[in-house]
Amino acid sequence: MPHITSGVIMQLALLLSALPAQYLISKWTSGTETQRHIATQRILDTWDSIRKSYLNTAAWVGWLNTWIPKLPSFGEEEEQYQTLEALAIELMMHDNEHGYFAVSKEVRSPRPAYVLHRVGQVVMETQNQMVGVIMGWDAGLRAPPEWIKRKKYSDSELERAKDTPHYRIMFSGPDSSSILIGYIPQYNVKLFQDFQPDIPTLEHYFSHFDGERFVMEEWLQEIYPHD
Structure with a gap:
């Protein structure tokens, strides 16, 4: 390199x-x-x-x-x-x-029943065992061709991904003051309960942690009214 x-x-x-x-x-x-x-x-x-x-x-x-x-x-x-x-x-x-x-400001309404997780929930990305917080979601894959190419999907994997909800998830970065943003398919995400991760900038999106999930600020709740 x-x-x-x-x-x-x-x-x-x-x-x-x-x-x-x-x-x-x-x-x-x-x-x-x-x-x-x-x-x-x-x-x-x-x-x-x-x-x-x-x-x-x-x-x-x-x-x-x-x-x-x-x-x-x-x-x-x-x-x-x-x-x-x-x-x-x-x-x-x-x-x-x-x-x-999942950065679109389009209001996610109605909310599809097959979108299993919600904004503010703490989840684990199962492939790398990273814990983060859901910041947004798309009902299906919505990414640029360059990113899809880098993922090296097979034809069958790509078809599966296109119809799978994807979550925008914020993780702690390489050091305590940085963040990473992931775009993760639903089949690689699971709830991670009873844990409050310490991730920089979360306070810009959520008012507080209620013991189970982070509670959205009003402007974010307007985009995800059913979460």
């Missing part, structure tokens, strides 16, 4: 976040009060996450090696391209204009 310095990572992060930031700023200046609140919060959360985690060289490179599926490497240029693409996809996890990764 080519040597990646913290300076290079900062430049990549700033360049790749420019368009999402411009989009969010445009949203902040229009729409309802709730939409402006969401847009503003996402700008702050995205920068906070990048500053605390992805500008940390060791944490960022380690996360790339363990969390994002890889394509075969065909030399240094190919590997650099994959690193750029991986970072672009990760930034898209925070916000994007296509509504990928």
